[in-house]
Amino acid sequence: MALPSSLNRYLLLMAQEHLEFRLPEIKSLLSLFGGQFTSSQETYGKSPFWILSIPSEDIARNLMKRTVCAKSIFELWGHGKSPEELYSSLKNYPVEKMVPFLHSDSTYKIKIHTFNKTLTQEEKVKRIDALEFLPFEGKVNLKKPQHIFSVLEDYGLDPNHIPENPHNIYFGRWIADGQRDLIESYSVKKRHFIGNTSMDAGLSFIMANHGKVKENDIVFDPFVGTGGLLVASAHFGAYVYGTDIDYNTVHGLGKASRKNQKWRGPDENIRANLRQYGLEKYYLDVLVSDASKPSWRKGTFFDAIITDPPYGIRESTRRTGSQKEIPKGLEKCPESHVPVSLSYHLSDMFFDLLNFAAETLVLGGRLVYWLPVYTPEYTEEMVPWHPCLKLISNCEQKLSSHTSRHLITMEKVEEFENRDQYSHLLSDHFLPYQGHNSFREKYFSGVTKRIAKEEKSIQE
Numbered sequence: 484m485a486l487p488s489s490l491n492r493y494l495l496l497m498a499q500e501h502l503e504f505r506l507p508e509i510k511s512l513l514s515l516f517g518g519q520f521t522s523s524q525e526t527y528g529k530s531p532f533w534i535l536s537i538p539s540e541d542i543a544r545n546l547m548k549r550t551v552c553a554k555s556i557f558e559l560w561g562h563g564k565s566p567e568e569l570y571s572s573l574k575n576y577p578v579e580k581m582v583p584f585l586h587s588d589s590t591y592k593i594k595i596h597t598f599n600k601t602l603t604q605e606e607k608v609k610r611i612d613a614l615e616f617l618p619f620e621g622k623v624n625l626k627k628p629q630h631i632f633s634v635l636e637d638y639g640l641d642p643n644h645i646p647e648n649p650h651n652i653y654f655g656r657w658i659a660d661g662q663r664d665l666i667e668s669y670s671v672k673k674r675h676f677i678g679n680t681s682m683d684a685g686l687s688f689i690m691a692n693h694g695k696v697k698e699n700d701i702v703f704d705p706f707v708g709t710g711g712l713l714v715a716s717a718h719f720g721a722y723v724y725g726t727d728i729d730y731n732t733v734h735g736l737g738k739a740s741r742k743n744q745k746w747r748g749p750d751e752n753i754r755a756n757l758r759q760y761g762l763e764k765y766y767l768d769v770l771v772s773d774a775s776k777p778s779w780r781k782g783t784f785f786d787a788i789i790t791d792p793p794y795g796i797r798e799s800t801r802r803t804g805s806q807k808e809i810p811k812g813l814e815k816c817p818e819s820h821v822p823v824s825l826s827y828h829l830s831d832m833f834f835d836l837l838n839f840a841a842e843t844l845v846l847g848g849r850l851v852y853w854l855p856v857y858t859p860e861y862t863e864e865m866v867p868w869h870p871c872l873k874l875i876s877n878c879e880q881k882l883s884s885h886t887s888r889h890l891i892t893m894e895k896v897e898e899f900e901n902r903d904q905y906s907h908l909l910s911d912h913f914l915p916y917q918g919h920n921s922f923r924e925k926y927f928s929g930v931t932k933r934i935a936k937e938e939k940s941i942q943e
């Protein structure tokens with residue numbers, strides 16, 4: 484695909500983690516900052532090197548202030564499959580675009596970056612010397628250069644077959660690094676208030692990015708737990724709000740999830756988590772509430788709904804219930820045994836979630852959530868849908884040999900008319916995910932373990 488000539492070419496160096504989540508993250512962020520995703524590559528597959536076109540350096544910088552999937556971005560000056568190809572590509576790069584960064588008053592440094600191979604210092608120096616033909620007029624400054632240039636060599640993805648020569652070589656001017664540091668600084672290991680299902684920091688930021696969360700947005704998590712997803716959204720300047728059916732979680736009471744600690748301490752709650760990161764001003768509130776019975780008046784309140792509903796594995800899927808709703812066969816239970824919460828089928832939960840999102844999101848707002856699936860039975864048609872919501876991306880994260888969860892991102896594209904109008908979507912025909920109501924049973928049945936064992940013995 485030919486690129487429009489008005490666009491500058493950039494090289495993104497991607498992290499080799501959560502591969503499936505990378506493209507939707509970059510696409511979502513570019514659309515947030517007014518840049519369309521244009522690429523010269525048909526598919527980015529697993530490579531850490533992505534060439535793409537962006538209208539301006541400002542947009543490239545904004546992208547890097549948000550991404551946790553990309554490590555760095557470079558303005559691409561040249562690219563080739565051999566050193567000769569790279570040098571001739573560099574000779575074709577317009578000198579007037581180079582000069583502002585190479586003039587005699589400037590300082591610079593050249594770095595060599597290799598993927599899947601380590602070079603000796605001598606080899607690195609050789610590569611730097613070979614670039615002598617570029618019109619560098621400034622002084623080298625290794626400690627604090629004004630401009631950093633990088634040669635990036637790609638030796639493929641297979642550590643068992645490292646080629647003698649790189650598949651691709653790039654040369655570019657470094658512009659900015661991404662936000663990979665957030666994964667460490669927001670790690671749940673160091674977080675004040677955590678639970679068994681607290682969302683990993685890296686994935687929380689990816690979810691907020693898929694959700695196009697931006698400053699002054701209002702973000703809601705209906706299954707808020709310990710608020711891991713609120714923390715990530717607040718970091719990007721959104722006001723956050725959540726609900727959970729569990730009184731103890733919302734109030735930070737009950738048993739602690741940390742080893743060597745029996746009960747939660749006096750200030751272990753979501754507000755304190757936000758305070759820990761200097762984000763308390765973004766805390767709206769958290770309430771005890773059942774997602775199956777939303778207590779909201781009509782209106783579009785949220786810019787994004789970002790959530791991790793329960794799958795029934797480490798926490799139960801529940802909804803509030805009354806005596807009238809007690810399943811047949813249990814009527815004879817003595818009154819003291821009447822359950823105050825009933826099981827909440829996964830398909831009903833996702834139907835409710837999509838309907839709620841369609842009703843309460845602003846137009847263009849996004850719903851981002853995890854859908855657990857039993858992989859042997861999974862087909863794309865199973866992903867719940869709604870006429871007001873468009874599927875933006877569907878990324879798989881494997882949990883075991885036969886189970887995974889999919890990160891689903893949807894965007895509200897139609898105004899919601901009336902709740903009753905969508906009730907037909909509850910029928911089998913419209914709810915193909917229904918078969919997965921037994922996800923929990925399948926997960927615990929031992930079937931997955933047995934199959935994994937069988938597969939292992941076949942491989943041996």
Ligand SMILES: C[S@@+](CC[C@H](N)C(=O)[O-])C[C@H]1O[C@@H](n2cnc3c(N)ncnc32)[C@H](O)[C@@H]1O
Binds near residue numbers: 680711
């Ligand atoms: C997977 S956890 C969410 C974890 C959260 N993202 C975090 O970082 O801690 C799911 C949460 O949903 C809650 N939950 C279960 N059924 C619910 C319901 N019907 N309405 C609201 N919350 C519910 C559980 O109490 C649990 O805290």
